[in-house]
Amino acid sequence: APLYQGDPYGSYRFVRVGGKTPYEDDEFSSLKDSMLFPTILNRKPVWTSEPKLHGDLTEQGLFHAKRMAEQLENPPQDWLVFDERYKTPSIEPAALEPDNGNGWYDAASKTLHFVVATQCPFEVAYESVHMIKPSRFALEKFNIHP
Secondary structure, eight states: OOOOOSOOSOOOBOOEEOOSSTTSOOSEETTTTOOBOOEEETTEEEOOSSOOTTSOHHHHHHHHHHHHHHHHHSOOTTOOOOOOOOOOSOOOOBOOOTTOEEEEEETTTTEEEEEEOBSOHHHHHHHHHHHHTTOOSOOOEEEEEO
16 A cells, blocks of 8 residues: 655644743743744655744744754853763653544545554554454555554
8 A cells, every 4th residue: 555645743842941030931932932843844844944033933942942052062161061862761652541542444445544642653553554454344545643
């Protein structure tokens, strides 16, 4: 069956720039202002490379994120910056809520659709194929919407 060519499951970024003190409003906060959304090009997220401080909310958030990255590359003398990589063997690839998925079969198009909450859509796709392979349904297409 041909690969499904719809938009990707989702891509977001979160940025927070606190106020000058813990008691002041945030300068920018994805929870207060907006999550940051990319442009989708060839089914992949593309982030603005030159974001503007006074652009749309995504550009504003990306501007702050870029400024933070630049500050971390050349920090002031009184900053202690840690640059470490974290690895763990116990990454949770699935949301464990009981309502983490929904599925339906469209007999007219012979397409099975799954909407799943997951942190690892490729694993869900791989395991789902093994689960439905012995099915008696006339399945031609399988679409996962993570």
